[in-house]
Amino acid sequence: MTTPHPRLSINQATIKYTTVAQAIDVVSAAGIQSIGLWREQVQEAGLNESVKMIADSGLRYSTHCRGGWFTAEPGPARQAALNDNRVAIDETAALAAAGAAGSKAALVIVVGGLPEGSRDIVGARERVRDAVATLAPHAEANGVQLALEPLHPMYCSDRAVLSTLDQALDIAADFAPEVVGVTVDTFHLWWDPDVFDKVARAGREGRIASYQVCDWKTPLAADVLLSRHYPGDGVIDFAAFTKAVEATGYTGDVEVELLSQEIWDTDPAEAVRRTIDGFERAVAPFLSNTPVS
Template sequence: MTVPARFSFNQATAKYWPIPDLVAGCVAAGVPAVGLWREETAAHGLDKTAALVRDAGLAVTSLCRGGFFNTPDWYDENRRAIDEAATLGAPVLVLVSGGLPEGSRDVDAARAHVGEAIGALVPYARDAGVRLAIEPLHPMFCSDRCVVSSLGQALDLAAPYPSETVGVVVDTYHIWWDDQVWAQIDRAGREDRIASFQVADWATPLPEGVLLGRALPGDGCVELRRFRQAVEAAGYQGPIEVEVFNAEVWARPGQEILESTLAGYLAHVD
């Protein structure tokens, strides 16, 4: 199986595959890049993980996640996340904004705070050489995980800041439903804001616990190839990460997950 040069295997897709095995499996399969998560890299050791992927010749396409600006320690925690991204050689730190502050119903104020918080982090991220990428999540996550629910909202929040330091994530799972998404992808390209493109399908019916409703490419209802074509038409030529949260997928051996991910990618994305 020929692996496309832009393909990146996000660590979350094989959540229980130990990092050394994931790295070895990707190298053996010819996968050029991985997306990493903070919790797993911390458990294995940040410096140890950085050395492992570097010595294996793998690129790190993103680190997930910063954000959660509704928590009291958001500033220090995001500075740590930026430092970790720089150590891993990840050019992009994915930001999940967080939901409503405890006791609040004011979604407009919460969203405005996200923009202000990102602005406070811009100088630190710029100096570290890390691009902050605002990820909109499906509206069902607005109250507890992410008050940024559309690509248009993410672009509005990014607009006051330099595009080389603040961009957006185009994640098919979260924005496929939006009738404005194609115009907003075009806008993102014109504004040079596409920092990351992540691919996952939408499982139908959703399993219990919608957070785990992502499916491997081709196992859901999203026009994945249309999204790939749209971001390319908007000028994006960067990595394409497959990032899936699904308990049934996670229960399979890591190498099998990687093979199925690649097969789905070639059939439905590439």
């Protein structure tokens, strides 16, 4: 069995049908040192119980997934979304504090798409900026970094009006880097002709909260949300991408988050094993082994 790279982290979305306890067990048993959990499962297990399990596991906590979904017009729905993000910030702080040294209190933010019936993409993007400003003080007070994630433009209308790294960085620029950062996910960004310049900017500005590796292949799945592949199984040049991220000085965890019905239908231990193998071949050769910091 391949020994997992020390910086590999499994995002629970890769093994979506696990409880927190199962996810921790599977990841630990594989010799992986880091994990990122999803809110739904954490809430099902209970936050305190999840915190205890993370502390007992000795794993690092890489990211908490996820906040956002705050593009609604002002009103009760928007207020509810903002309140829920405050809860997510609290969860992030608690889980990261329970993780091993090198854990990161980063809340991945998927901002949301256009509100139902709206064509006002400019307005939706402005409301993202406003929501980040509203949440930043609570994040700062809890030592949590909001990790804005630009999603692939094919999700622009229904999942994230944030589509490029520069857009995320322009919003982040109004805040301290430890309060608002960005998530750099190969699947979402690989097509961008200027992506390496933007990655360099993200590094220069101290904003890289998480580096996520996930491959792209066509034809896309009929549900494009579930069209992700193990690193190395698709067309992304992980050598070039990973070198660009490494060149910024990023030494944190590298997360694998695979939304795929086929992978979800795989036994979780087997999905983790395949993740380790793909990572070893496609990503690890271009990563330093420096301790996660």
